[in-house]
Amino acid sequence: TGLCAFETIKPGRVPFNDGRLMAPHITLWIVARGINLGLHTRLYFSDEEKANAEDPILARVEHRLRVPTLIAERQGDMYVFDVHLQGEKETVFFDS
Template sequence: MSNRLRQTPSQTLGPFFAYGLTARQYGYDFDQLADGRIVRDDTKGTRIRVTGQVFDGAGALIEDALIEVWQADADGRYPDAAAFADCNAFHGFGRSGTGADPACRFGFDTIKPGGHDGQAPHLNVVVTMRGLLLHLFTRIYFADEAAANEADPVLALVPQARRNTLIARLVQPGLYRFDIRMQGDDETVFFDV
């Protein structure tokens, strides 16, 4: 009898269904709640693009990760329900998969968020991918906000030697690069939320 009883396979999060979460990014002709374009033509603020890749512990690209960001507007305010109802307004939420791009990149067209409650400008990030039992939370801070980053109370909770894993580097004006490393020497700091 003991030979017939086996452990139930564990369930993991993902792979996510592109046609339901990032339909247009993958070429499906369906509507979707959000994509990588968070900013609209009339949104107030400095336009930026944040792009990056997700790597596993061996340094290989992860081609089926889903990255979501939530952010404040240029004045440091988070959108309310009315903003989400108006699809032409800045709604502060974006979603991008890594598999539609041959280089497995995610990308967000947005504005530089304002700081709030003593916190430096940042994007809140959720990472979902195969192999995770739960999604992970992290943040993206900006390299050109050094003084604000130094005073940020959340970033101050992270050991100094690991803070660089939360800083997007400025590649050129308006373009930031932020890679997510799931494990290894430069593993991105994830928060227990």
């Protein structure tokens, strides 16, 4: 089905290499048959608006309309994050 679920503790803010705080996030590396290289992305949290606005990595996303592809929406006591490999809602992937 392409569905993946995992349970973890929501992370806190940690410093970027220049000392600025990054927003809480989870780093994802996606591999699958047919994908020659692993795809690196991040999952940010919709209820961290202030931290997301200050995040140095999110600030580097050139096409601002694509930032929401990195934000997991809170639904009750969980977050939902859809990864799109291509198309209009393609998730932002990072070089490394």
